[in-house]
Amino acid sequence: MADKNNFEVTPWDVEGNVDYRKLVEKFGTERLTDDLKERIYENADARNLYIDRDFVFSHRDMDKILKDYEEGNGFFLYTGVGPSGPMHIGHIISFKMTKWFQENFDVNVYIQFPDDEKFWTRDRSYDEVEEFAKDNLMDVAAVGFDPDKTFVFKNTEYIGNMYKAATKLAKRINNSVVSAVFGFDSSTNIGLNFYPALQLLPTFFEERRCLIPAGIDQDPYWRVQRDVAPKFNRHKAAQIHNKLVPALTGPEGKMSSSRPRDAIMLNDGPEDVRKKVMERAYSGGQVTKKEHREKGANLSVDVAYQWLKNLFLEDDKKLEEIGRKYSNGEMLTGEVKEILVDKINEFLEEHRKRRDEKGEELKEKMMYDGKLARRMWDRNIDLG
């Protein structure tokens, strides 16, 4: 286990009480400055909660994305999700961020389902991976991407169109690089060891610059992309990073499907949500009511408050009020949690409604029948 002062953020494991300021330094990314935020909003002609609240806080080359956009060259988005279980709130928030960019910049989105990687990483059959993928695809569909400008693909299905280009990438990435970046070693199977080539490839699906909205923990992958891209005379992928959505139990590490009790899953019913938030969400409040009225809550570690702030509560005034009253002891943890429970349930209800009503149809379009999907199935990816 990682020591609190010695946090580890790798694509496969995020632990420790992550200090995002240090992380930006360690990874060498850039803070999303107020100027840049304004420029994003101007071009989007819209504001964004996650950016407003500094949940999306870091980037690489976001300025170049905006320049390309301003000059009429456009860009495209790439994201993905490994089908390894039912999806939780953390997953969907990355997709919502991606959708926000698509909606407000009118650009294409490519979504990879690395079923091969999920098969390789654990003792799991393709039947299991398939089950997860089926379910996850419906959730992704419910996010509301433009079905004619979004292409969703499973690697094992789309490989025929990608393989030759992937072999070109693979030729430029050697074992020592994937060992250093992903921690692969002699016990790693030769499939997983090859996988980075497939993960990087979609950043080259268009000649334009690629923007990847993702957790800061995914940064190492893209550093390999940024090393390799110039060798093909192609753009380094830009990224815009969100913080990790903490587990309910506190700011130690990231929400994970493998700990569903401490995560809000997209299929949690209203009572599940209430129970989890009430019982599991780490509180910054004091132990006794009396003590709490005196000292108030520590907002920075309070999961309910942080979730409201980063993810759910659009109303600035209300957030300010909650923050003030909670930190001075006027509000109790239970009251703040009630607000969060309502917000989450509202969010999930809408999500499930879209999933049930539109999921199947949108999924088919994004995978096979939509405009972009049809174009993608008709072409072989080319890397020159």
Added chain:
Amino acid sequence: MADKNNFEVTPWDVEGNVDYRKLVEKFGTERLTDDLKERIYENADARNLYIDRDFVFSHRDMDKILKDYEEGNGFFLYTGVGPSGPMHIGHIISFKMTKWFQENFDVNVYIQFPDDEKFWTRDRSYDEVEEFAKDNLMDVAAVGFDPDKTFVFKNTEYIGNMYKAATKLAKRINNSVVSAVFGFDSSTNIGLNFYPALQLLPTFFEERRCLIPAGIDQDPYWRVQRDVAPKFNRHKAAQIHNKLVPALTGPEGKMSSSRPRDAIMLNDGPEDVRKKVMERAYSGGQVTKKEHREKGANLSVDVAYQWLKNLFLEDDKKLEEIGRKYSNGEMLTGEVKEILVDKINEFLEEHRKRRDEKGEELKEKMMYDGKLARRMWDRNIDLG
């Protein structure tokens, strides 16, 4: 460079004065006994020069192949060639052996063109690999395989049908295995490192047992297959091994397209062949004519004699006569070489005639339109 007593036989490099008896011990393969040869001939209802002359000399599980065949379960053949240059005599002889089995046992043949591997192993573009592949495919077509029972495929083309099954194989092969067996290390690119999964896969194209006719130097590959096969409840691949066709310059190492001056290439004209054999073929004869008449030739290192014996001269009596007269000094090197030149040119002329007349048509059938090819394009390889 390898010391003569310390020969190295790896898939990428064969050097040294190979001692085949030691090799059988070192690799743990079995000698092809006279009993087994007879059993092959009985089932084939035909004899074979390479087996007769002990050029094909070693095997794994050939007895099981025959048992399967005798019991009506059949088997299938798998071979391949990496498109890395024009083909030489050594290449075509493996194919001729394969064809002999197909012809006399009436079984399917699968031929892999690992264009991906050849792209990965050297500083070579796909355009170059493509050029070689085009040319090599015509030579393979000229061998005369049954075009309805032979499937020839390039990996980058057929990958869509193979990938998912290959990922299952890959999951069972880790980096330390490919490092030990193929000598891959930290500088190896992640593509080549993955390639063994694709090379092994065709051994599972049918549920029946697979027979691989190949140079003894290819054995390491198949040991990985034999380790992995039981995990899928599938047959270990059987093999029948030929000796390496030596370069003209002598029994030190194997003929290679990268040293065309010391190889007989399939596109060498009659005068090229004459010139190469006369000037380059290593002689076991003595330096002066006088000395030669006295001491005679050392047949075991004489390339012309060895080629006649192992590859070209069907007539046992004539071979015996040449051997006797050459080793006692009655015949001179030049005379033996003349016989070889004629044999090679006869062989090449026939080959080129078939290539020119039938190559294009047979190639298309074996790759796309023949019965087996059509069946293969319609299926996804399944590994359970």
